[in-house]
Structures are given as structure tokens and as C-alpha cells.
Amino acid sequence: MTQRLVSTFQINITAVRSNFYKNQKLTVERLSHPEALSRIAGEWGLLDRQTWPSMPFTSAAWIVPWWKHFRRNTALVRDELFFHIVRDGNGELVALVPLMRTFAPAIGPRALRILQFFGTDAALTEVRGVICRPEDHVPVVKAVAAHFVAACGDWDVFRWAGLHRTVDEYDQPGLNCKFLMRGELPDYLIKLDGSWDDLRQRVSANMRKNLRKAYDSLERGGINFALRVTERHEDVAAAFARFVELHTARAQAPDMILHPNKFGPSNVRAFFGAYLHAAAERGELRIFELEIGGVAVASRLTFLIESDLYMYFAGYDPAWKTHSVMTVLMAEIIKWAYAHGIEQVNLSTGHDQSKVRWKPCEILFREAVQVSPTRRAWAAFQLFRAYEGWGRLRIRWKP
Structure with missing residues (x-):
């Protein structure tokens, strides 16, 4: 039977760090231009080495060229850079939020506006989401969610990926914008x-x-x-x-x-x-x-x-x-x-009998959506479901 690593994501947070987040506000800010990413390269590299499990998809070396080669700009779909970062009260970089805002169709007043993470390719970027230390994940996701609810007029649907916990753990009283579960993605690790x-x-x-x-x-x-x-x-x-x-x-x-x-x-x-x-x-x-x-x-x-x-x-x-x-x-x-x-071999994501036979440890990454608390967004949610279906077919059948 595959062992499931639930407790690994529930790393014991030291009293100092736990008290820190109780007393200090996380600040979310947008980086509007690709050139701004190079200015945080040093901080990004230091933070990336503290993520877990280690993957290529969280690095600037993957994400920056990904935008160059895979962003879409057609009559049907247009991706806009919507990259954000999260800093603590001392100005330390706590998280990277590699987002884009996708317009479908690309123009028009009724275009669906989707916030989603870099990596909407044909299953090449296997894990997407916020980039941070495991112990910072929940407070970071909550801070980002609150930030975008405050700017709810700028988007219709937020596609979350790479969530470490069950979706109800991210809901916040009074936010009026629940996380709606959309799926799970297993990852398999062999400890050597x-x-x-x-x-x-x-x-x-x-x-x-x-x-x-x-x-x-x-x-x-x-x-x-x-x-x-x-x-x-x-x-x-x-x-x-x-x-x-x-x-x-x-x-x-x-x-x-x-x-x-x-x-x-x-x-x-x-x-x-x-x-x-x-x-x-x-x-x-x-x-x-x-x-x-x-x-x-x-x-x-x-x-x-x-x-x-x-x-x-x-x-x-x-x-x-x-x-x-x-x-x-x-x-x-x-x-x-x-x-x-x-020390560790990551067999990559996706359930496959050839992986399970190695008796690896299993990690679950969860996917969810938030619908902006606006009348327009809920009216557009059915269109989003159609967009999701098209995306699944594209990934499955693209040659």
C-alpha cells in the first residue's frame, strides 16, 4: 500500500514563526513587467531552495522562459502577466505567486477573466501554485485570497493549484468567497x-x-x-x-x-x-x-x-x-x-501502477476555484466550466 505523507505538509512551526504571523501582516504586491522578475532573482533563488518537495517548476529558470514560450495571445485566448509576490512586515520575501490573468475570448466586455498560475501547458509543468516554504503555505494562500477578494472587480474565477491542505482549511470567516474543490494530483516519492x-x-x-x-x-x-x-x-x-x-x-x-x-x-x-x-x-x-x-x-x-x-x-x-x-x-x-x-527520488505526478509498485510515499496536491463575489462572475461560471472542459481535452489529445 502506498504511504501517504499528510504530516509532512503539517510541519511543526516554531513558536517564533507562529507568533510572527499572528502579529504581522503579509503584504501582496503585483509585478507588472517581466523585467521586474529579474530584480528579485536572488531572493527567488533563496526561497526556491526552501520549498518542498524539490521540483524544477518553482524556479525562475523554469518560470521566466515559460512565459516567453507559452503565453497565448490569440483572438480566442489572451494571457496577461499578473505576477505577485508576498512580503512580511520586515520586507522579507515570503512567497511568489506566478499568476497570469487569462481573457477568454481575448477581447470584448463579456470576456471571462481567469486568474491562474503559470504552467497551463500540455501537462509539461506538472505542479503549479504559490512558491513558499511549506510552513508558510496556509497563511500565504489566505493572504493572497483576501487580497484578490478585495479587488474582486478585476477577475471572475481564480484557479488554484498546488494546494497542500483540504480546501476548507483555506476558507476565512467573512470573506464570502469559498474554495470549491476541483480535483487532486498525487505525487510519489521514494526515500533512498x-x-x-x-x-x-x-x-x-x-x-x-x-x-x-x-x-x-x-x-x-x-x-x-x-x-x-x-x-x-x-x-x-x-x-x-x-x-x-x-x-x-x-x-x-x-x-x-x-x-x-x-x-x-x-x-x-x-x-x-x-x-x-x-x-x-x-x-x-x-x-x-x-x-x-x-x-x-x-x-x-x-x-x-x-x-x-x-x-x-x-x-x-x-x-x-x-x-x-x-x-x-x-x-x-x-x-x-x-x-x-x-536522498530522494521523485517519480513525478499522476497515478500510475508502474509508480505505485515501488511502494512510494504519496503527496496530494489539490486544485480548487474561487468565484469572485460579483454578479458578473457567477453568471460567467458556466462559461468557465466549458473552458475547463476544453483545457482537459487539449491536454489529453494534443499531439
Whole structure:
């Protein structure tokens, strides 16, 4: 059974910090221009290293280029920068709120105005929301919610994501703007305690069986494999090209579970072309490839953030499906993580049996909406539901 990490988000707040928030007001302010983001880069970096769990999606290195490559400006939808930050009474940066205000349609007096976090892509930004220390999360969300209720004429619907608690814990007496639950997103973590052999004994019986069969299949066929790890920026372009080829091959494979090709659109490839090179220069990129006969047959993008390894998208040659090359690659990556002192492997978001078999700890991120307490907003809420439905279809079927 998957262990659920509920208590981790309920970190014991020290008496000093708890009393601090009782006596000091958090201030929410807007950054109106992209150039303003560069002025808080130092503070942003310090705060980002204190978030949990560690992910690439909270960093300026992800969010700033995301706006460049993915913001929309069409007749149907227009995204406006609506980035906010939260400071305490001493001026310390407590949280970043990477918001945009989306107009749908883009023009007209009846346009639906949606506040939502950066990352409205085809499931590339896996977790979105406020960026802050775990112990600051609830007071920050409440401060941001109160700020926007006071400016309720500027928006119709607020799409919350990445919430750590159940939605009723964010409601505030007298605010007249409830959080309405919209869904949950699980994330799965493996603590690398002990050794690889210890982990292998902890996983499910099915996982142990799959591991044994995968390695035995290659051995019976006299097939030797090697693990290639790309981390130098000068090697990134070639490794990423091989990854895209394998990811596309898996997406196009007939008679298999549907896996959409996430890296087909040109703006996606442009974003990752820049992001991966920068991540390699920071020492945060590892592209793992399983090679057979000197040819990559499986590949996975991962991000090394402090002592955590985040598993991102993968791809493999369907011709090697019967040898379970992705299972072998996954096992080899975790062995590598043990050998290099990695403390935690994040299997990424979304429920998947291949993740659960590792007996990971589960974290739940919740999604909710607030409807602005105005007559116009409630009238537009049905239009928002249609917008949500269109978004789900776009993410599911976009090639």
C-alpha cells in the first residue's frame, strides 16, 4: 500500500514563526513587467531552495522562459502577466505567486477573466501554485485570497493549484468567497534509505517479479546493455534529440496504451532546448539512456535538485518492449542515485501502477476555484466550466 505523507505538509512551526504571523501582516504586491522578475532573482533563488518537495517548476529558470514560450495571445485566448509576490512586515520575501490573468475570448466586455498560475501547458509543468516554504503555505494562500477578494472587480474565477491542505482549511470567516474543490494530483516519492537491495525488498511482489523478468530477458538473449548519463551542456543537444526520437516512437506505437507526444510542438522543443542547456550548466540535468549495441533504446529526462532526483518524461523503442527496457532503465537510474548519495527520488505526478509498485510515499496536491463575489462572475461560471472542459481535452489529445 502506498504511504501517504499528510504530516509532512503539517510541519511543526516554531513558536517564533507562529507568533510572527499572528502579529504581522503579509503584504501582496503585483509585478507588472517581466523585467521586474529579474530584480528579485536572488531572493527567488533563496526561497526556491526552501520549498518542498524539490521540483524544477518553482524556479525562475523554469518560470521566466515559460512565459516567453507559452503565453497565448490569440483572438480566442489572451494571457496577461499578473505576477505577485508576498512580503512580511520586515520586507522579507515570503512567497511568489506566478499568476497570469487569462481573457477568454481575448477581447470584448463579456470576456471571462481567469486568474491562474503559470504552467497551463500540455501537462509539461506538472505542479503549479504559490512558491513558499511549506510552513508558510496556509497563511500565504489566505493572504493572497483576501487580497484578490478585495479587488474582486478585476477577475471572475481564480484557479488554484498546488494546494497542500483540504480546501476548507483555506476558507476565512467573512470573506464570502469559498474554495470549491476541483480535483487532486498525487505525487510519489521514494526515500533512498539503506541500499538498493533494501529497496528491492520493500517494493511490491509484482515489482520484484517485473525486475527479475526484465533482467532475465536480456540475459537469456545474451544482450548486454550500458547506462549512459549525459550531464555536460555540450552533450545535451544530441542526447535530447535521441530522447525526442524515442519519446515520439513510443507515442506513435500502435496497440499500446496512449501516451501523447508531449515534445512535438515547436514552442515546446524551443523551451526545452534552452532550459535543458541552462540546467546542465547549473549541474541540475541528467539524461539517462539505456544503450544496447551502442544504440539508445530507452531514455529519461531527470533533474537533480540539491539531493533530490526528479523523474521527468521518458521514451523508448517499442521494438524492445518485450525486454521491458524501461523497467531496466528505471532500476539502473535508482541504482545510480544510491551510488551518488541521492536522498530522494521523485517519480513525478499522476497515478500510475508502474509508480505505485515501488511502494512510494504519496503527496496530494489539490486544485480548487474561487468565484469572485460579483454578479458578473457567477453568471460567467458556466462559461468557465466549458473552458475547463476544453483545457482537459487539449491536454489529453494534443499531439
